[in-house]
Amino acid sequence: MHRIQIQHVPLQPLLQPQKSLKTNTIQTKQSFLEHLQEATNSQELKISKHANERLIERNISISDEEWQVVTDKVFEARSKGVNQPLVLMEQAALIVSAKNATVITAMERTEAKNQLFTNIDGTIVL
Template sequence: MDQVTINRVTLQPGIRQPITSKQVTSSKQAFLQHLHEATVKTELKVSKHANQRLIERNIHISDAQWQLVSDKVTEARSKGVNDSLVLMDQAALIVSAKNATVITAMDRTEAKNQLFTNIDGTIVLG
């Protein structure tokens, strides 16, 4: 019988630095910051065009109503809505939920004869 010699070779895996608790905390803080930015309520803006329409059509919306619209638009955005039709007692608004901006406004009687396109959500306020 021939003698067989087996040499043992120690395999060294790639050198990895251990993850420190400071790195974990930093990553967690970054995640929480992104989560906060994604869920924080953004103030609803009114475009110049929409503002002109509100004035021309004598549409008055109270601060409380604007706050309700803003809250509902934020909720719609969190559900994936990009562009919405907001129906109120006195007005119909086209709102970019994605940008939190009122695009245009009309009174409800005018809205009855309109066809709304490129809308992926509707908010009805009573």
């Protein structure tokens, strides 16, 4: 007949007392909240693939300073409830999703004169 052997494995002690675990959990939540706030406060516009193609195709150049002004105004508009503004600049017209912080499309300002813009709920004139 087969003999069955049973080995007793000692229980491993907890690395930290239960009280410390709660403290670490609270610290983790706080650091997560701080990280989340930093991420949501990051005010940077992304450019969609489509918008980037249009900027290149139409040879539209926007300086870093101008992008910063556009970014600031888009986030200001978003704080006032605007979700999809039309941004009119000297050299370009941009449709931006303020909710997603993304430039959706771009065109030359002269090209924008003959366009009908729909699904926008605000305009930023720079």
